[in-house]
Amino acid sequence: MSERILVVEDDAVIRLTLKDALQRQGYRVDLAEDAAGGLEFFRRSGYDLTLLDLRLPDMNGLEVLRALREADADALVIVMTAFPEVRTAVSCVKAGAYDYLNKPFELDDLKEAVRRALETRRLRLEVERLRISAALPEPLEGMIGASPAFMALVEITRRLATAARVPVLIHGESGTGKERVAQAIHSLSARAAGPWVTLNCSALSEGLLESEMFGHEKGAFTDAKNAKRGLLELADGGTLFLDEIGDLSLALQPKLLRALETQSFRRVGGQKELTVDVRFVAATNRDLAAMVKAGTFREDLYYRLNVGSIDMPPLRARVEDIRALAGRFLGDAARLMNQPEPVLDASACVLLEHYAWPGNVRELRNVMERALILAQGGAILPVHLAKEIVASERDYNPTPDAGNASLAEIEKRHIRCVLNACRGNKSQAARVLGITRLTLRTKIAEYGWDEFVESAPTTANR
Ligand SMILES: Nc1ncnc2c1ncn2[C@@H]1O[C@H](COP(=O)(O)OP(=O)(O)OP(=O)(O)O)[C@@H](O)[C@H]1O
Ligand SMILES: [Mg+2]
Known part of the structure; x- marks a missing residue:
């Protein structure tokens, strides 16, 4: 199912441009031209993401933002402001906005911001799912992993x-x-x-x-x-x-x-x-x-x-488990420190998945605990990770221990690595890999990498 986005914007031209651009990306889009309409839409059906103009005719944008978060504490909101004022942006983020865009913005920047925000939401849901599954019997005495x-x-x-x-x-x-x-x-x-x-x-x-x-x-x-x-x-x-x-x-x-x-x-x-x-x-x-x-x-x-x-498999031989482990360690540490559970940004996650982890799970736990402190309640970003983890992105070798891996295993690792490096963009990844999108999609389905499976585009949008 494609994700639903609400656009609250009084300028008709921008409103329709956004609708058009987002629908082309496969999202389902609803439009509101003022705060009252937007809030009504939102309360009635909820959205995966809201794009909110800060200057609306009937209500101050910050107030709308607060009302949205009141209706849904997890509401994901990107604010758009015509006044490139740092103070406004900061108060929005403080009030719970995920990101902000200064008008005028390029459509590409908007698409990227939307993509990142929705990725965050998916991660949050995943963490939520993990927390629910934590109540179920774990595969091995509280140990995490599914690879x-x-x-x-x-x-x-x-x-x-x-x-x-x-x-x-x-x-x-x-x-x-x-x-x-x-x-x-x-x-x-x-x-x-x-x-x-x-x-x-x-x-x-x-x-x-x-x-x-x-x-x-x-x-x-x-x-x-x-x-x-x-x-x-x-x-x-x-x-x-x-x-x-x-x-x-x-x-x-x-x-x-x-x-x-x-x-x-x-x-x-x-x-x-x-x-x-x-x-x-x-x-x-x-x-x-x-x-x-x-x-x-x-x-x-x-x-x-x-x-x-x-x-014992080293952590780099079970890259698929890194995200879940990182989420668990963040959650555990946050609980100990009486903090809300932070979001692990996709960009940081990619780096974690590329690093070789000589100290394995213990090192990952230490890195996440440190990141939690550095992030001071915000999302975990690459700047909060150790230098060597960020550096490893550049000279990442997708085939460590190639000595005893099968060709199929190396192929799988390499595809994963390229997909990560392309931030999940399958057209780009297929180009890098020199295969068709269809072949790539087949591989993704074969490996069961649900996070890379795209939602079906609605016929009206493509
Ligand atoms: N699958 C897992 N899920 C959750 N936590 C894990 C998992 N594997 C290891 N840990 C955690 O990682 C840390 C290191 O684990 P442990 O002490 O068992 O490693 P070890 O192999 O004995 O290390 P060493 O060789 O240094 O003694 C511990 O905090 C442990 O709880
Ligand atoms: Mg030990």
Whole structure:
């Protein structure tokens, strides 16, 4: 369905010119020649966008703007003013206008402003839809994503979660969500009611790590004034998460292997064999297979841990999820700061989708939190993003990791990249890609990219 625009403008020539230009773009347009008529139209049927002249015969434009926003707090309004006065523009934006145009304006500028505003509205609706869907079961314990790579991750995680005591090794770059997946494995398993215990293998010295993991008896070493239970005992009946397992020293590796194989161990300085029922989940961003070859990680431990194996996709391999993730992080941060949820402008979104995200989801979250503060309640724009994200637009390489991608995958990524770069303009994108518009439309439908599917033009307008 094409979008509906209301034009409130007392100058008949401008009014009809706008109607004509906008209808040619495929929008449905209604006209009002004064504030009273415009408000009546608006209250009766609501519009996706209102173009509002600030100088109307019967009412001050600012008042009309306020009345529109009162009727619909999300009303999207572009004001048109013949007085290129900064103050007027600022008060309009303060009163909730999305954008303003100084008369006389070029039709192209108008079309661009309209396109941008409606894109914002679509994003808002998308955020709204996400918020509604947040009440529904999320694919994986509050983790966000719908891309094929993410859904594959969900599938394997669910499957492994139900596989009782099978150890799981999670491998992936920093910030991809390894710990979240480990938690999901616990909470989706039959052990969910049991303890969830985590141990970071890189945070402690070898000696401390050993007594942390296995516990110690009184007098086991100088500082051991009392006996202490280790995390293995505390995790009995539940899950022990060993983070940064690649940093576990060669001396401790055989001790862990034995606990994995027999579910039994001794405290440091202890004689008694203790038995537990623990599921092991380990994570690392290091290449354990290479470490095995290099002799820094035991082969037997590696195979023992890697019975269930999960490879976390980096964020750049699931570009489709970026927008939803960014929206969620903005929303979360805004709520924490008691701010209204800001809009993520399409121009900023394109940059986010082009960036390589070496720090993955964590980096995206940090970037959005920072942007929220910089934007001070306004829409998130490119200026609110980190320099490297804006810079990456220029030398963006659509085929990172091309080494293991299929031709079809690279084609898909490249089409996405060009579409983004052309801000969704399909004629332009088709030209850049050297294919027909029809071919491009077929591809878009095939990939299910609904955001690029155009609304059917009404016959009267084309
Ligand atoms: N799919 C997702 N949806 C929502 N939030 C996510 C998702 N994936 C990761 N996060 C968030 O990103 C941050 C990083 O995730 P996590 O700590 O699990 O990553 P990690 O792979 O363990 O990183 P590191 O290797 O640095 O330890 C967390 O704040 C987490 O909540
Ligand atoms: Mg982690």
